[in-house]
Amino acid sequence: MLDKRYLAFTKLVQTQSYTKTAELMFVTQSAVSQQIKTLENDLGIKLVEYHQPNLTITQQGLALADFINRQSVQEQQLLTDLRSTEAPTEIIFGATHSLAISLAPRLIAQLQENFSKVECRVDNTTAILNKIDQGDLQFALLEGNFDRQKYDSIVIKKEAFIAVSSSKNPLVDRNSLNVQDLLHETLILRENGSGTRDIFSDWAQSQNISLSDFEKSIEINEPTSILNLVEQNVGISFMYESLSAMELKSGSLKQLQLPSLNLVRDISLVYLKDSYFANQYQDLAQEL
Known part of the structure; x- marks a missing residue:
């Protein structure tokens, strides 16, 4: 269980303000400042750089705040478990x-x-x-x-990351494609922040291309809609093989033969x- 100085520090990281931290903790601003100083002295590290009116949390401070937050979450989960x-x-x-x-x-x-x-x-x-x-x-x-x-983390399985298109797309008849062959297509992809988008972006960067190199792009945060659009031959997409397994089996979608896309990722x-x-x-x- 962490003492109140650690709580004061995490509040300071969140608010970036001694005044707001004092209000949240129902103490004076000087009390918060003193708690932070004694914590720094005890730990022997600088947590906060303060040059009025600018407050900056040091890298060591950010690492400590992250640790405290994780400990607090797990402490609450453990107490809930023990009390049951x-x-x-x-x-x-x-x-x-x-x-x-x-x-x-x-x-x-x-x-x-x-x-x-x-x-x-x-x-x-x-x-x-x-x-x-x-x-x-x-x-x-x-x-x-x-x-x-x-x-x-625990790896559940490994999954191939593939490019897919409608069975009606002429690209499916080609035995081997390169990146340049895809750029005239409409690219349908997930939103920023999704794992699928990150994997595609990393691969694209390795191929010296970006989203702007595609003729058109459509961004959707729902994979079922992406599958439907690709089936309708609106564009191509990149996804995990299991997501399109049924469509690939039925033949409504085809995997594009792209040798440079040789990716297998952990689930x-x-x-x-x-x-x-x-x-x-x-x-x-x-x-x-």
């Missing part, structure tokens, strides 16, 4: 839009055997990680990039680093 005289009845997890279609239903079916309430919150990778930080989610199913210094169950519930998450992952 019965097994927990509710579980809340997150999933990206893509995995909400392909993987989350299987997990929900598994969880409902042990929990009376199962809640899956669907969002993009950035938003989901923020919700884990805040304690709103216990864990999440992610396919995107994340900070491995902040989060632990992971992600949670706060050093979580008290890590063993439970390991058990969940093994069942998927």
Whole structure:
């Protein structure tokens, strides 16, 4: 359990103001300043640079604030668990839009055997990680990039990342394509913050192209809509193979033969680093 000086420091990081921090903690501004100074002295590191009216949190300070926030979230989860005289009845997890279609239903079916309430919150990778930080989610199913210094993860499976088009697109008749062959197409992709978008952007950069190089682009935050548009031959898209598995099997979509797109990525169950519930998450992952 952390003392009130750490709480004062995290409030200061959030508000960027000694005055607002004092108001939130119902103490004087000088009391907050004194708490921060004694914390710095005890730790032997500089947390705050203050040259009125500008306040800057040092890199060491930001790292400490992140650690305190993670500890606070896990402390609350642990206390809730310890205070319960019965097994927990509710579980809340997150999933990206893509995995909400392909993987989350299987997990929900598994969880409902042990929990009376199962809640899956669907969002993009950035938003989901923020919700884990805040304690709103216990864990999440992610396919995107994340900070491995902040989060632990369990790889559930590996998944190919592919380019797809309608079976009516003339590109499907070609045995091998290069990036330049795609630029006249309309690119349909996810929004910024999604794992799928990040993976596409990283690959595009490795090929010395960007979104602006495509003739047209459409941005949608819902993968089912993307699949429908590609089926209608409105454009091409990039996605995980499992998301388009049914359409590929039926023949309404075809995988574009793009040798430079040779990507396989981890699909992971992600949670706060050093979580008290890590063993439970390991058990969940093994069942998927």
